[in-house]
Amino acid sequence: MKKDLISITDYTKEEYLRIMELAAGFEKEPNQDLLKGKVVASLFFEPSTRTRLSFETAISRLGGRIIGFADAGSSSVTKGETLHDTIRMVSNYADLIVMRHPLEGAARYASEVSPVPVINAGDGANQHPTQTLLDMYSILKTQGTLDNLNIFMVGDLKYGRTVHSLLMAMSEFENPIFNFIAPDELLMPEEYKIHLRERGIRYFEHREFTDIISAADIIYMTRVQKERFSDPIEYEKVKNVYILREKMLRNTKPNVRVLHPLPRVNEIHTDVDRSDKAYYFEQALNGVFTREAIIAHTLNLK
Amino acid sequence: MEENIKKKLKVSAIKNGTVIDHIPARNLFKVITILGLDKIENQITFGTNLESEKLGSKAIIKVSDKCFEDDEINKIALIAPHAKLNIIRDYAVTEKKVVEIPSHVEGIARCFNPKCITNNELITTKFSVVSKAPLALKCHYCEKITDQEHLHIL
Numbered sequence: 001m002k003k004d005l006i007s008i009t010d011y012t013k014e015e016y017l018r019i020m021e022l023a024a025g026f027e028k029e030p031n032q033d034l035l036k037g038k039v040v041a042s043l044f045f046e047p048s049t050r051t052r053l054s055f056e057t058a059i060s061r062l063g064g065r066i067i068g069f070a071d072a073g074s075s076s077v078t079k080g081e082t083l084h085d086t087i088r089m090v091s092n093y094a095d096l097i098v099m100r101h102p103l104e105g106a107a108r109y110a111s112e113v114s115p116v117p118v119i120n121a122g123d124g125a126n127q128h129p130t131q132t133l134l135d136m137y138s139i140l141k142t143q144g145t146l147d148n149l150n151i152f153m154v155g156d157l158k159y160g161r162t163v164h165s166l167l168m169a170m171s172e173f174e175n176p177i178f179n180f181i182a183p184d185e186l187l188m189p190e191e192y193k194i195h196l197r198e199r200g201i202r203y204f205e206h207r208e209f210t211d212i213i214s215a216a217d218i219i220y221m222t223r224v225q226k227e228r229f230s231d232p233i234e235y236e237k238v239k240n241v242y243i244l245r246e247k248m249l250r251n252t253k254p255n256v257r258v259l260h261p262l263p264r265v266n267e268i269h270t271d272v273d274r275s276d277k278a279y280y281f282e283q284a285l286n287g288v289f290t291r292e293a294i295i296a297h298t299l300n301l302k
Numbered sequence: 303m304e305e306n307i308k309k310k311l312k313v314s315a316i317k318n319g320t321v322i323d324h325i326p327a328r329n330l331f332k333v334i335t336i337l338g339l340d341k342i343e344n345q346i347t348f349g350t351n352l353e354s355e356k357l358g359s360k361a362i363i364k365v366s367d368k369c370f371e372d373d374e375i376n377k378i379a380l381i382a383p384h385a386k387l388n389i390i391r392d393y394a395v396t397e398k399k400v401v402e403i404p405s406h407v408e409g410i411a412r413c414f415n416p417k418c419i420t421n422n423e424l425i426t427t428k429f430s431v432v433s434k435a436p437l438a439l440k441c442h443y444c445e446k447i448t449d450q451e452h453l454h455i456l
Contacts, residue, residue, distance in 0.1 A: 007445065082423055105419040105443025124417050126444055191447070 003298050004111040006120045008129040008165040013172040015297070016136060020146075022293035022302055023137045023286070026061075030289065034301040035064030041094035042068035043086070044121070045077060045101040050262065050284070051121050051130075055098050058291035062301075067094060087113045096299060117298045125161055131261055132165040134290040138283040139170075139218055142257040147174035150215050154181045155222035155242050155267055157188040162261045163222060167192055171201055178203040179212065183238040186224065209242050214251045219244070221260040221267055221280075239266075246271040259283055313349040319366040321388040322378075327351050329381040330361035332455055336377050336410060337370070344368050356384065372402075379403040380410060380437070381455050403434045411439060414452035418444035427456070 004010065011019070026032070040059045044052050052070060059066050067090075069075040076086060083106060090097060091114040099107055100121040107120035107127070122128040140146055151170060153163045157180050167188075170176050178196065180188045180203065187205065196203050206212060213219055221244060229235040243266060244258065257279040260268060264280070272278050296302040325333050330350045334340055345366040354360035369389065378385060379401040389397040407429045413420050420427045420443055428442035437450040 083419070084423065101419075102417075103419045103422055103444075104415060104417050104446070105413075105441065108443045109419050109423070109425060123419075124444070126446075 002115070002117045003300075004118045004120075005129050005294060005298060006107045006111055006118065006123075007127045008132045008169050010129070016133070016146075016169060016172065019133050019290065019293045019297060020137055020140050022296055023133075023289040025302075026289040026292040026296075027286075030061045030292065031063075032061070032292075033063035034296055035059060035062035035299075038095045038299070039065045039067060039093060040295070041090045041097045041099075042066050043075075043090065043097060043099040043101075044068070044070050045072045045075070045083075045099070045106070047071040048100050048122060051100060051128075054284070054287040055121060055130075055291055057288050058295060059098075061288070062292055062295060064295075068098075083110060084113050090114075091116045096295065119294060119298060125159060127165060128161055129165060130287070130291055130294055131162050132169050133294060134283065134287040135162065135166050135220070135259060135261070136169055137290045138257075138259060138279060138286050141286065142279060143217055143255060146170065148176070149173075149217045150177045150179065151218045151220060152179045152181060152213055152216040153188070153220045153222070154209060154244070156186045156224050156228060157182040157222070158186040159225070159228050160222040163188075163220060164192060166220065168195070171196060171199055176201060179206065179216070180204070181206045181209050181212075181242065183207065183224075183241065185229065185234055185238065209244075209248075211248075211251055213248065213256075214253070216252060216256050219252075219256060219258045221258060221264070223263075223265055223267055243267055243269055244272055245269045246275050249275055249277050252277065312352060313347050313362050313364055315393055316345075316347070316364045316366045316390055317393055319344070319364065319368050319390055320370060321390060322363045322365070322375075322382075323360070323386045323388065324354065324357060324384045325361040325363065325378075325382045326357050327359040327361045329455075330363070332381050333361075333363065333378050333385075336381075337374065339363070339365065342368070372399075373404070375399070376402050376404045377407075377410060380407065380453065403431055403437070405431050407431060407439060410455060411448065412454040412456050413441045413444060413446065414448040414454070415441065415444050415446040418446065420444075 087110045097118045098121050101123050104124035104126040107123040111118040226235050260280040327350045348363040350361035351359045385401045387399040388395045409426045429439035432438045432440045439448045
């Protein structure tokens with residue numbers, strides 16, 4: 001059976017740990033010729049420079065060749081080809097498909113059509129599992145463990161797929177505590193709170209972004225995106241409420257680290273960048289090692 | 303008693319087969335399509351817009367010489383949740399069945415999410431039933447929940 005990675009819950013806890021172990025190996029030695037002679041298709045039906053470069057760097061460091069496109073405008077999609085046909089055609093050429101698509105469920109469908117494994121690099125607002133695994137690797141690296149952590153999630157918790165997937169993955173580990181800080185318009189959806197309650201996992205909800213963060217091990221910031229609001233006045237009200245400043249970190253725990261999937265707009269003030277607790281740029285670098293690990297695991301190269 | 307007789311006359315009795323009763327009248331033709339009754343050779347009689355205390359107006363289908371598997375009949379549970387089946391042998395009811403919402407639904411409902419791939423390309427929809435009452439269907443593809451209010455039968 002081929003191993004696809006479409007949703008974060010496709011992996012078991014053992015597989016999360018396996019990816020962490022492999023990523024640590026690639027961090028020590030990033031250049032390993034495991035993909036020599038193999039072709040990887042990198043299909044970006046919508047542009048995402050950051051994710052694409054991270055994947056293509058991972059593939060290059062593994063010695064693989066890349067075919068594909070960076071946006072749908074330069075592919076046969078503009079001629080009206082269906083996703084089904086594009087995937088059937090490309091899967092004849094490649095040993096692995098990495099894909100980004102604006103429609104939700106596109107990656108799951110592609111994995112059913114394709115005889116070669118598919119890695120989801122984001123399908124609309126649905127899933128972006130490689131982001132979650134790199135977030136977990138960043139947490140493990142900075143905290144030394146994935147158990148007993150107090151995780152604060154801040155900003156858009158309603159539409160933010162990264163916080164949803166991270167919540168699902170971290171709830172597999174021992175005794176996490178979640179703290180959600182969001183405006184009324186962007187609260188964590190009920191289905192995720194039900195998931196936590198069913199597992200007896202503690203969580204707390206807050207409207208104010210204050211010194212409650214002194215209890216945090218991880219502060220996971222997200223962007224409040226203007227296009228999420230039907231009423232522009234509502235956006236104006238909340239857009240500047242959840243901004244992290246360097247002085248807010250002074251009474252936090254020494255081990256706390258600030259994570260952000262990037263790109264940030266103004267939700268992390270640039271004065272945070274000089275703090276030892278800022279980790280978002282290192283987090284992005286971890287993405288390459290994590291993606292090398294995911295590719296190696298998917299193709300049974302390790 | 304007299305009323306009962308009048309009701310029975312509206313759709314004549316069958317000798318052997320299955321009677322599907324208590325179908326909401328507006329969904330009669332959808333039930334016919336889902337069960338593929340428009341593609342079989344059996345004798346079929348149906349009545350619709352019949353008075354029903356429970357449903358307001360109901361429909362009834364009588365299919366001669368046909369028995370349905372549970373998997374098959376449960377497909378109509380989304381649009382005819384109160385349907386009752388009577389299995390007829392020699393004009394007598396030998397067994398009664400009710401429909402049950404299955405744990406998986408394939409090719410019957412539409413995903414409410416306009417950004418779901420199934421609404422943009424020709425794909426058979428698939429859902430897992432995460433809750434039967436109130437109804438909640440989780441799309442196999444986009445993972446969004448379609449509830450009763452947004453349920454649209456294909």
